Amino acid sequence: xxxxxxxxxxxxxxxxxxxxxxxxxxxxxxxxxxxxxxxxxxxxxxxxxxxxxxxxxxxxxxxxxxxxxxxxxxxxxxxxxxxxxxxxxxxxxxxxxxxxxxxxxxxxxxxxxxxxxxxxxxxxxxxxxxxxxxxxxxxxxx
Amino acid sequence: xxxxxxxxxxxxxxxxxxxxxxxxxxxxxxxxxxxxxxxxxxxxxxxxxxxxxxxxxxxxxxxxxxxxxxxxxxxxxxxxxxxxxxxxxxxxxxxxxxxxxxxxxxxxxxxxxxxxxxxxxxxxxxxxxxx
Numbered sequence: 001x002x003x004x005x006x007x008x009x010x011x012x013x014x015x016x017x018x019x020x021x022x023x024x025x026x027x028x029x030x031x032x033x034x035x036x037x038x039x040x041x042x043x044x045x046x047x048x049x050x051x052x053x054x055x056x057x058x059x060x061x062x063x064x065x066x067x068x069x070x071x072x073x074x075x076x077x078x079x080x081x082x083x084x085x086x087x088x089x090x091x092x093x094x095x096x097x098x099x100x101x102x103x104x105x106x107x108x109x110x111x112x113x114x115x116x117x118x119x120x121x122x123x124x125x126x127x128x129x130x131x132x133x134x135x136x137x138x139x140x141x142x
Numbered sequence: 143x144x145x146x147x148x149x150x151x152x153x154x155x156x157x158x159x160x161x162x163x164x165x166x167x168x169x170x171x172x173x174x175x176x177x178x179x180x181x182x183x184x185x186x187x188x189x190x191x192x193x194x195x196x197x198x199x200x201x202x203x204x205x206x207x208x209x210x211x212x213x214x215x216x217x218x219x220x221x222x223x224x225x226x227x228x229x230x231x232x233x234x235x236x237x238x239x240x241x242x243x244x245x246x247x248x249x250x251x252x253x254x255x256x257x258x259x260x261x262x263x264x265x266x267x268x269x270x271x272x273x
Contacts, residue, residue, distance in 0.1 A: 065174075074251050076172075106266075107267065113261070114260070116256055
């Protein structure tokens, strides 16, 4: 693992919760959308918060597939779950919401899970089998 | 009473659909990206356009995105039948466990005790944070 890879994992952790929060904030401004008028869904993108939220979620997806290109799925998912902790910390210290004892316990469990998985290797090593689409030796499962 | 039971049943069916489609999506995306190789290295050598083209032409990637879309709509369906406080954490935490099993079976990842512990700790943590 190098700094670039840690930054990609940080991108997965940060973009998803912040993007979701911005979408939620924007959709509350837009109001309820009726199934009879689905075109309102397209107009919702005009709301700046919804627009920025979508850009951040695209950033999340790009970071996620990048991480999956060099790390195992069972490494990326727990390692990037710090986003849940980030959301609770934003709620406590930026939005001044009350965070219950059970939620702090949940934060502790998620953080220890992240600590556990990131202390191990990020990818299952196996002998190279064949060349991938770009002509590189791939680590594709058999 | 019957309404409540139907709402619960639909909620749990939606959770099952989210867990299955989301895990299938994650496994397919992971397989696609392992086939393509390290995106960072490839982008430096061949450029962003080439990397983008490789990704959108990969059939596992397209199937993975289709599964993710199905998971998203299953989640919306579940939310229309039951509370977010049940659907959200149940789907998220069960997906962590399902992914560990699916990655071991379909991707042949070495899911050792450390990774199992991490998946279970995060799954339990997600449930506690949603309470």
